[in-house]
Amino acid sequence: MAVIVSFDFPGAGRELYDEVIARVTRGRGFTCFADLPNTGLLSHAAGPVDGGFRVTEVWESEEALATHARTFAPVLADLGHADVEPTVFPAHHFVVR
Incomplete structure (x- = not known):
């Protein structure tokens, strides 16, 4: 079952997002997150919200999300955001156009 996950980073901005992506792609032969x-x-979307920055994604399953999290968790911890708890809930409906 597909899941929706939302990460809120209070007090953070685009700079944090860009640094996380740079660290994850660096040395792996990729130039951007989409690669x-x-x-x-x-799906993946990110942008500013009142008081911080938000990343919202849709994953095919919780297992796929967990695999992905193993790549990003150490980077977030290194940047001082190990305490960010995502909101995860099952997708009732998902549309791709």
């Missing part, structure tokens, strides 16, 4: 082989990722 990463994120198996199971259906």
Whole structure:
């Protein structure tokens, strides 16, 4: 079952997002997030919200999300955001156009 996940980063901005992406792609032969082989990722959106920055994604399954999280968790921890708890819930409906 598809899941929706939302990460909120209070007090953070685009700079944090860009640094996370740069660290994850660096040395792997990729130039941007879209090039990463994120198996199971259906959609990804990121942008500013009041008081911070938000990343929202849709994944094919919780297992796919967990695999993805193993790549990003150490980077977030290194940048001081190990305490960010995502909101995860099942997708009732998902439309791709």
